[in-house]
Amino acid sequence: MYHNPFNPFTDEHNLLRLSFREFLSREIMPYIEEWEQNKHCEASVFRKMGEQGYFGVTFPSEYGGSNMDLWSAVVIAEELAHANCGGLAMSLYAHTYLPLPLINSLGSEWQKQTYLAPALRGEKIAALAITEPGAGSDVGGIQTTAQDHGDYFVLNGSKMFITNGTIADFVVVVTRTGPGYDMSLFIVDTHTPGFRAIPVKNKLGMHSSDTAQLFLEDCIVPRQNLIGDKSNGFYYIMNNIQEERLIACVMGTATAEFALYKAMQYTKEREAFGKQIGKFQVIRHKMAKNGYRCRGLPLNGIPRRTRILEKGPEAIKIVSMAKAFICERAFDVVNEALQIHGGWGYMEDYGLARALRDTRLMTVGAGTTEVMHEIISKMIVDDVRHQRQFVKARAGAELS
Numbered sequence: 294m295y296h297n298p299f300n301p302f303t304d305e306h307n308l309l310r311l312s313f314r315e316f317l318s319r320e321i322m323p324y325i326e327e328w329e330q331n332k333h334c335e336a337s338v339f340r341k342m343g344e345q346g347y348f349g350v351t352f353p354s355e356y357g358g359s360n361m362d363l364w365s366a367v368v369i370a371e372e373l374a375h376a377n378c379g380g381l382a383m384s385l386y387a388h389t390y391l392p393l394p395l396i397n398s399l400g401s402e403w404q405k406q407t408y409l410a411p412a413l414r415g416e417k418i419a420a421l422a423i424t425e426p427g428a429g430s431d432v433g434g435i436q437t438t439a440q441d442h443g444d445y446f447v448l449n450g451s452k453m454f455i456t457n458g459t460i461a462d463f464v465v466v467v468t469r470t471g472p473g474y475d476m477s478l479f480i481v482d483t484h485t486p487g488f489r490a491i492p493v494k495n496k497l498g499m500h501s502s503d504t505a506q507l508f509l510e511d512c513i514v515p516r517q518n519l520i521g522d523k524s525n526g527f528y529y530i531m532n533n534i535q536e537e538r539l540i541a542c543v544m545g546t547a548t549a550e551f552a553l554y555k556a557m558q559y560t561k562e563r564e565a566f567g568k569q570i571g572k573f574q575v576i577r578h579k580m581a582k583n584g585y586r587c588r589g590l591p592l593n594g595i596p597r598r599t600r601i602l603e604k605g606p607e608a609i610k611i612v613s614m615a616k617a618f619i620c621e622r623a624f625d626v627v628n629e630a631l632q633i634h635g636g637w638g639y640m641e642d643y644g645l646a647r648a649l650r651d652t653r654l655m656t657v658g659a660g661t662t663e664v665m666h667e668i669i670s671k672m673i674v675d676d677v678r679h680q681r682q683f684v685k686a687r688a689g690a691e692l693s
């Protein structure tokens with residue numbers, strides 16, 4: 294049988310896709326409108342996802358995961374995006390791919406049993422708190438402090454825009470433990486005295502996700518809740534963020550594909566001036582342009598090669614390029630799909646109004662496009678410098 298070498302999905306992935314699609318249509322799709330209105334999803338959806346093992350696909354079996362590769366996470370992310378529930382997808386993603394990989398790769402056995410395993414079962418909801426009212430892109434500028442008292446730390450400060458903030462059972466909090474990049478990560482139980490979460494309700498989109506401002510006032514956190522080594526938190530966060538950005542790329546691409554598909558259907562249904570709008574050359578060209586934008590969104594190239602995560606600094610450059618390119622283009626594709634729907638696109642009926650609101654976050658969250666450009670430009674300058682040194686060294690060797 295012919296096997297497409299560029300298709301990374303195995304039979305196991307395909308089965309996962311079918312079962313998750315069925316789960317979505319049964320347990321999620323019927324409630325999306327209600328969650329969008331209420332501006333948060335129900336905690337029960339986390340339990341249902343956990344019971345079916347959908348949180349744990351890439352995590353080790355000792356903690357309830359199924360030890361599959363990153364392609365299984367791609368399957369879940371793609372299906373969520375095709376279901377056009379950006380807010381819910383963000384809540385689930387902020388639970389699974391922001392705090393949990395940190396505990397999985399750096400946490401103690403006690404932390405894994407107490408937080409990771411119940412989170413994978415959907416019994417505990419998790420969040421990651423980096424951003425503060427005064428510092429987002431500039432992670433080095435955070436002000437939340439953790440004072441070392443031996444057996445425990447005392448945390449003080451405030452965090453902003455934290456997904457799952459009011460529904461979380463625990464939050465991985467990034468704190469300052471010294472000057473410069475001396476930062477440490479703590480797992481903070483949300484029932485800790487001094488911890489408060491206030492919902493942020495005035496968002497443009499992502500309505501079914503919960504967003505909160507957090508306050509930590511003299512929160513006493515036991516030393517056993519410190520993740521990894523004290524003072525290394527900044528580097529832990531920077532390493533973890535590549536996987537988070539890669540999943541954001543997958544969601545961006547799948548949302549663009551969803552919008553393109555909706556537009557394609559509409560061009561066949563809608564008539565104007567006595568013919569299907571898809572017969573107008575200008576609409577056909579729009580479809581062509583957005584078609585190659587979707588194909589060009591490097592899902593088939595860059596993020597599809599998830600092994601790039603193993604490539605260290607090279608991965609940072611490639612993932613940053615993918616994040617900047619995909620998130621900008623995904624918004625353009627959704628915007629054009631809405632345009633093709635005319636006035637109906639502006640209504641909630643076809644799902645494009647929601648997709649547009651939700652996709653708008655993609656160029657801001659998980660690192661803004663401008664910050665991606667900063668990373669890429671610095672790394673390209675380094676590449677050019679290395680190439681020059683290489684050419685000089687080779688010329689020198691040939692002359693001697």
Ligand SMILES: Cc1cc2nc3c(=O)[nH]c(=O)nc-3n(C[C@H](O)[C@H](O)[C@H](O)COP(=O)(O)OP(=O)(O)OC[C@H]3O[C@@H](n4cnc5c(N)ncnc54)[C@H](O)[C@@H]3O)c2cc1C
Pocket residue numbers: 387420421422423424427428429430431453454455456457496499504654657658659660661662663664667
């Ligand atoms: C709905 C939502 C959910 C979120 N969920 C979470 C979460 O779960 N956890 C969490 O920790 N955070 C979360 N965030 C925060 C998000 O990651 C930050 O908003 C984002 O990183 C940008 O930070 P900022 O808002 O402080 O903007 P700023 O950093 O203040 O940036 C403002 C502008 O300046 C530009 N800029 C900044 N630095 C540079 C530079 N060096 N060069 C060029 N331009 C620059 C930016 O690109 C941007 O355009 C969420 C945000 C939203 C809106």
